Amino acid sequence: MEPFLDIESRLIPLDMTNVDTDQIIPKQFLKLIQKTGYGGFLFYDWRFDNSGNPKKEFVLNEPKYNERQILLTRDNFGCGSSREHAVWALYDYGIRVVIASSFADIFYNNCFKKGLLPICLSRDEIEYLFDLVKNDDAVADISLAKQTISISEKIIHFDIDLTRKKMLLEGIDEIGYTLSFDDKILNYEKASKIADYDKFSVKN
Amino acid sequence: MQKTLFDKIWDSHLVIDNNHNEYAFDPSGPSLIYIDRHLIHEVTSPQAFASLKQVGRKVRRPNLTIATTDHNVSTESRSLPIVDEVSKTQLETLSRNCKEFGITIYDMTSPDQGIVHVIGPELGFTLPGTTIVCGDSHTSTHGAFGALAFGIGTSEVEHVLATQCLWMYKPKSFLINIEGNLTKKHAITSKDIILNIIRKIGTDGGTGMIMEYRGDMISELSMEQRMTICNMSIEGGARAGLIAPDETTFDYLRGRRYAPNESELDRLIEYWKSNLKSDENVKFDRVETINVDKLAPQISWGTNPSMVVDITDSVPSPEQFAKNDENKRKLAIRALQYMDLKPGTPMTHVHVDRVFIGSCTNSRLEDLTEASLVIRGKKVSPKVRAMVVPGSQKVKLQAEEIGLDKIFKDAGFEWRESGCSMCLGMNPDILLPGERCASTSNRNFEGRQGSGGRTHLVSPVMAAACAIEGHFVDVRDWF
Numbered sequence: 001m002e003p004f005l006d007i008e009s010r011l012i013p014l015d016m017t018n019v020d021t022d023q024i025i026p027k028q029f030l031k032l033i034q035k036t037g038y039g040g041f042l043f044y045d046w047r048f049d050n051s052g053n054p055k056k057e058f059v060l061n062e063p064k065y066n067e068r069q070i071l072l073t074r075d076n077f078g079c080g081s082s083r084e085h086a087v088w089a090l091y092d093y094g095i096r097v098v099i100a101s102s103f104a105d106i107f108y109n110n111c112f113k114k115g116l117l118p119i120c121l122s123r124d125e126i127e128y129l130f131d132l133v134k135n136d137d138a139v140a141d142i143s144l145a146k147q148t149i150s151i152s153e154k155i156i157h158f159d160i161d162l163t164r165k166k167m168l169l170e171g172i173d174e175i176g177y178t179l180s181f182d183d184k185i186l187n188y189e190k191a192s193k194i195a196d197y198d199k200f201s202v203k204n
Numbered sequence: 205m206q207k208t209l210f211d212k213i214w215d216s217h218l219v220i221d222n223n224h225n226e227y228a229f230d231p232s233g234p235s236l237i238y239i240d241r242h243l244i245h246e247v248t249s250p251q252a253f254a255s256l257k258q259v260g261r262k263v264r265r266p267n268l269t270i271a272t273t274d275h276n277v278s279t280e281s282r283s284l285p286i287v288d289e290v291s292k293t294q295l296e297t298l299s300r301n302c303k304e305f306g307i308t309i310y311d312m313t314s315p316d317q318g319i320v321h322v323i324g325p326e327l328g329f330t331l332p333g334t335t336i337v338c339g340d341s342h343t344s345t346h347g348a349f350g351a352l353a354f355g356i357g358t359s360e361v362e363h364v365l366a367t368q369c370l371w372m373y374k375p376k377s378f379l380i381n382i383e384g385n386l387t388k389k390h391a392i393t394s395k396d397i398i399l400n401i402i403r404k405i406g407t408d409g410g411t412g413m414i415m416e417y418r419g420d421m422i423s424e425l426s427m428e429q430r431m432t433i434c435n436m437s438i439e440g441g442a443r444a445g446l447i448a449p450d451e452t453t454f455d456y457l458r459g460r461r462y463a464p465n466e467s468e469l470d471r472l473i474e475y476w477k478s479n480l481k482s483d484e485n486v487k488f489d490r491v492e493t494i495n496v497d498k499l500a501p502q503i504s505w506g507t508n509p510s511m512v513v514d515i516t517d518s519v520p521s522p523e524q525f526a527k528n529d530e531n532k533r534k535l536a537i538r539a540l541q542y543m544d545l546k547p548g549t550p551m552t553h554v555h556v557d558r559v560f561i562g563s564c565t566n567s568r569l570e571d572l573t574e575a576s577l578v579i580r581g582k583k584v585s586p587k588v589r590a591m592v593v594p595g596s597q598k599v600k601l602q603a604e605e606i607g608l609d610k611i612f613k614d615a616g617f618e619w620r621e622s623g624c625s626m627c628l629g630m631n632p633d634i635l636l637p638g639e640r641c642a643s644t645s646n647r648n649f650e651g652r653q654g655s656g657g658r659t660h661l662v663s664p665v666m667a668a669a670c671a672i673e674g675h676f677v678d679v680r681d682w683f
Contacts, residue, residue, distance in 0.1 A: 016538075017531045018407055018508050022649045027630045031276060031290040033250035033297050035358075045651045050637065074531055076408040079441065079508075080647060081628075082341040083248065084357035105375075105411055105443050106341060106355055113359035161373070162230035174359075175261065178367045181220060181236065185369060188219040188238055 001115050003171035007096050007142040009069040013133045014059055019073060020080035021107060025089040038085055039092030069096040070140060072129055076100075077118075078107025087114045097142055099149070101126045112164050115171065117144060119158045144169055206486035208377045209448050210414045212479060213352040217335050219369055234371040239364050240334035241351075242269040243320045244307070246276060246298040247630070248339030252362035253301040264368045266306040270329060271298060273311050274319045276630040279593050279620035282312055291631070305365075318596020318622045321345040321435065321564040325427070326598055328460025332449040332476045337364055342564045342646065343444075344437040348430035349456075350449035350480045352414070355438065375414050376489035378442065379482075382419035384497035390574060391680040392499055394429035395566060395644070395663035398436040399502035401494055403512040410442030413489065416482060417447050421496060427456040428570040435565045436646050439509040448481040501679055503551055504648045504661040506539035511648070513551060515666070515678045521547035542650055543658050544638075552676050556660070558641040559590035559671040560653070561617075563627035566644035566664050567595030572603050575668040576611045578682055584616035585674030591618040591633070593625040617671070629654045642670040 029041040046058050054061040071090070077100040078086060087110045090098065098111070099119045111118045119142075121129075129151070132138055138152040144165060149156040167174065178185075207215070220236035244252075249271070256263070263269070276291040278284065286292040295312065302309040310316040316323060321342050324330040330346045336353035337343060339361040346353035360370055380401060386392045402409075415437050422430070430447050437445030454473050457463040464472055500514035506525075513520060522540065524547075526533035540547065545554070561567070561575055572592065584590045592612050594600035600622055603609055609619045626633040627645035635641055635657025644667050648659040662670070669679045 015534075017535055020508070020647075020649045022628075022647070022652050026651055026655070027628050030247050030630060031288075031294050033254065033294060035251045035254075045655050050655070076411070076441070079407055080341065080438075080649060082339060082355040082357055084251075084339075084359060087357070102408060102411065104408070104441065106357060110357035110359065113357060161233065163233035163371075166230075174371070175259075175363055175366045178236065178363065178369060178371070184219050184236070185238075185367065189368075192216075192238065 001113070001171045001173065004096075004115050004117055004144050004168040006144070007069050008139060010137055010139050011070045011072045011099070011129065011133050012059060012065045012068045013130055014071055014073040015130060016073060017075040018079055019077050021078055021083050021086040022080055024078070024086040025083065030083060030085055035088050036092060038089035039094070042089040042093045067094065069094055070142065071095050071098045072126070072133065073098065073100045074126060075102050077103050079104035082106045082110075084110045084113065087111055087116050091116050099126070099129065112167055113174070115168060117142070117168060119149070121156065121158060125156055206483040208482040208486050208488060209350065209416055209446055209480060210352065210377055213333055213335065214374060216333070217352070234373045236369050237335060237372050238369055239337050240268065241324070241329060241331070241336040242364050243324055243329075243336070243338035243343070244269060244271045244298075244361060245320050245338070245340065246273050246294045248358050249301065249361055250294060250297045251358050252339075252365060253305070255362050256365060261366045263305040263307065263365045268368060269307050269365065270327075271302050271307050271309040272317055272320055272323055273298060274317070274622075275624045275628065277312055277621075277623040278631050279623050279625050279633055282621055288632075315597050315601070318598065319564045319567065319624055321431070322568060322595030322599065325349065325431065325456075326460070326596060328457055328463030331457070331463065332453060333480050337370065341438045342435050344442070345431050345435040345564055347434040347437065347445040348427060348447050349453055350447060350476070352444060352446070354443040375412055375443065378410055378413040378415045378490045379488040379492075380415055380417050381491065381493040382417060382421045382496060383493060384495040385421060386496055386499065388680045388683055390577060391665060391683045392496075392501060393574070393663040393665065394425055394432045396499055396502040397494070397496060398433045399504065399509065399512045399661060400496075400499060402436065402440045402509050403502070404494065405440050405492060407439060407508050407510045408441040410437060410440040413442050414444045414446060415440065415442040416488070417445060418482075422447055423450060423452070425452075426570060427452060428568045431568070432565055436509065439646055449476055501663065501666050503666065503676060504659070505543065505545060505551065506536065507542055507648055507650050508539075509646065509648060509661060511536070511539060512661070515551055515676060517551060519545045519547050519549045519551065552678065554660070555640070555675040556588060556642045556670055557639040558635060559584075559588055559667050560593070560626045560641055560643040560645065561591070561664055561667050562593030562595065562625050563643075563645035564595065564624070565646045567593060567599065569599050569602050571644065571664040572599070572608050573606075575664040576608050578665050578668040578679065579615040579617070579672060580611055582615055582672045584671045587674050588671050589618075590616065590671040591620055591626070593620045593633070594622050596622045615672070626653050628652060635659075642667045642676065
């Protein structure tokens with residue numbers, strides 16, 4: 001995973017609650033066997049009509065929001081299906097940060113595997129940011145190290161778990177990290193005797 | 205210390221307990237937990253295997269994982285060739301990966317093929333007290349057996365394959381007490397109970413929590429009905445649902461292929477009986493009580509599983525739904541527009557084009573049997589196309605042995621091969637734009653069953669009755 005770098009970008013306002021992963025990446029694009037190439041399909045049914053033409057009213061189709069790296073949205077972003085393709089699509093499209101008032105668990109977890117930063121803020125702060133985008137469309141500076149969003153002379157602090165922060169900042173290979181505890185896993189396996197499914201024996 | 209059922213399973217699977225971890229630089233960081241059972245399918249696993257291969261890593265314990273093909277398989281006759289080349293590649297990739305890494309697979313040619321969350325329990329792969337994961341959010345289904353079961357993303361699928369463990373922040377606990385009794389036994393189902401719960405707590409009510417369902421009523425439910433409840437825990441935001449195992453659970457396990465043999469099982473049952481329940485006075489982080497005495501059949505009207513009313517209700521106005529929450533009001537306006545519904549229309553006046561009985565929520569033998577009670581000797585409305593997609597090849601076979609296929613076919617239903625089918629429409633089973641469907645599945649999101657398609661979530665008996673009448677009906681009048 002690439003380490004997460006500081007981001008300087010204006011925001012894309014997606015003024016909706018409960019955006020589910022079926023919308024972020026519809027199922028017809030889940031048949032690929034790679035992790036890349038999903039950006040063109042991001043929010044496909046919202047972005048394009050049945051003939052594949054861009055829908056003018058959808059926010060990502062407004063030219064001024066092109067090339068922006070921060071998505072601003074509301075409650076329960078990423079609910080529904082566990083498809084990590086949703087994170088890959090956002091990342092592939094160029095999004096590096098999603099700011100929301102809450103996230104669904106599996107989506108939130110998946111973000112950290114790719115290097116996408118999910119920032120959870122209070123509803124008031126989210127409202128403030130939506131107002132700001134509407135009024136002066138300011139640039140936001142996001143520092144993960146400092147856990148701050150600097151925008152329009154205001155600094156908003158955000159919380160993030162220490163371990164997740166370290167993983168993102170250093171771009172740590174999680175599997176490699178886990179395998180460094182191989183002795184612990186072996187000890188557990190010896191003690192617990194978790195049996196193969198076709199040869200079950202009681203856990204002592 | 206008093207513990208919840210979840211605490212007990214969690215504690216017995218800690219490889220590295222963050223609270224007692226000399227390596228921890230982060231005292232509130234995740235713990236490393238061991239995964240006993242892993243299910244994989246064609247859609248969320250190819251990238252996991254590809255990454256393993258890229259780095260040259262092995263699958264740590266191939267015999268703790270089983271694979272099946274379910275998401276994008278055709279439900280047409282298995283003798284027909286797969287037309288969709290991209291789907292075919294995905295299916296072949298899974299077979300190749302399983303062969304290469306020594307994982308057992310139940311593919312389209314297997315008599316044990318089916319939806320992961322149907323075949324896991326069916327094979328006795330799902331056991332009480334275990335940890336179970338799958339790259340699919342409806343893994344919560346297996347919680348019906350008192351297993352800690354939850355959906356994961358593809359990177360975590362790779363992590364489990366390589367390490368048989370996962371880093372996890374300990375979720376909070378949420379107790380849902382279910383009180384009262386169902387008044388009309390066949391007409392009101394566990395689907396109505398869970399839809400009603402989600403209607404009350406919202407789609408994020410259980411976020412960051414494990415929901416445990418408890419109450420006399422739960423004890424009376426069959427395993428199939430319990431699975432329906434746990435299955436949809438994720439629609440209430442909870443990664444996992446849990447029901448403490450009891451005699452019903454143990455009886456279900458006996459004789460299944462991968463369940464322990466008699467003597468072993470008896471020994472285990474004693475252990476499970478004393479260990480797999482929440483302690484009497486344990487405190488949960490959140491508690492809600494639902495009374496089902498007056499529960500009516502539930503039906504969704506909108507585009508998320510909390511947008512639900514009684515069948516006797518009318519389509520709500522955005523204001524009725526939102527209760528002063530402006531964001532919810534906007535969501536409801538959008539949903540009504542997408543669903544092409546007007547506030548005030550009685551739900552029983554809503555006509556459908558399609559009926560789908562299937563999915564990991566409601567495609568088991570009992571679901572099909574109950575639905576058949578409604579349609580026996582009747583005909584599907586000429587305006588409706590109705591299909592039954594059994595959850596597995598075994599469900600299909602068992603149903604055929606007791607003549608359910610004939611009842612459905614005589615009524616005018618299509619009787620198809622097993623798979624996820626129109627629950628998510630990755631295969632050709634999709635709604636056309638504007639089509640309206642009574643569906644026994646779990647998600648009514650925009651476009652879920654096909655771009656522009658409109659989904660109403662209901663129980664199998666409600667869907668069956670709707671197929672006959674061509675519009676929604678109160679199925680209580682049919683029993």
